[in-house]
Amino acid sequence: MKKILVLLLTAIILVISTSCKQAEPEPINMEPKVSQMKSICELAVMECYYHNVAKLKEEDAEGILWWKKDKHFWIEYSGIVKLGIDASLVTMEVNGTQIKITLPEAKVLGCKVDSTSLQEDSYIVDVKSATISAEDEVKAFAVAQQQLEENAASNRALLAEAQQRAQTLLEEYIINIGNALGQEYSIQWVYLDSQGKPLSSTINTPITENEPANTENSSN
Incomplete structure (x- = not known):
């Protein structure tokens, strides 16, 4: 009887030990994801504030026969332009520690004249108008709305800055994943023009916690 009791207690202890044993944690997939990169690009939007003057002129707007007057006035306004890249065109290919990222040119994503900036004295009328x-x-x-968009679309320096902002944030994303995994990724950047065609490519190793970046440029 005593032997049976001992065996029963031993079996109970084994069951308890087995049930209390924690499951092994599943490895977390920390590889770069293109969906995350697209989300980053959607957030990497630059907002630029403009203060400008738009001119409007209409000839022979008033009068009769040879005595006619033109409409001639200006509108002073402020507006906001959003610059960024089309996230839907961003692609990524991962081959081990080699990553190829396609990055389109930045463009005007939206613009809006600030209606609150338009007051009565915002309209400047020519005395002969x-x-x-x-x-x-x-x-x-x-x-003014059209002019605002055209001015922003022709500002190559601002568009280049917007593209660089997106690239920097994507590179930081790759660096953070590499640091977490103890990996050193090499990135090949492929740049697209406004028609979606490759312009050039750059290969570089992002800066890690202890090493500087190596960069190599190439053109197609």
Whole structure:
């Protein structure tokens, strides 16, 4: 009887020990993900504030026969332009520690004239101008909106800065994953033009915690 009791207690202890044993944690997949990179690009948007003047002129707007007057006035306004890259065009190929990332040119993602910046004195009418109507002010607002977008789209320095901002954030993302895994990734950047065609490529090893970056440029 005593032997049976001892065996029973031993079996209970084994069951308890087995049930209390913690499961081995599953390895976390820390590889770079293109979905994460697209999310980063969507957040890497630059907002630029503009203060500008748009001109509006309409010839022979008022009068009869040879006596006619033009409409001629300016509108002073402020606006916000958002610059960034199209995240849907970002691609990534991973081959071991070699990563190839395709990065499109930055572009104007949105622009808006700040309507609160338009006051009565924002409209400057030429002393020789014909009478300006409310419709003319609406038209001037549309011209300002168009001019705002055109000015931003032609500013190559700002567009390059917006693209570089996205690239820097993506590189930091790769570095953080590499540090977590103890890996050193080499990145090949492939740059696209506005038509989605490759312009050039750059191969570099991102800066890790202890080593500087190595960079090599190449053109297609």
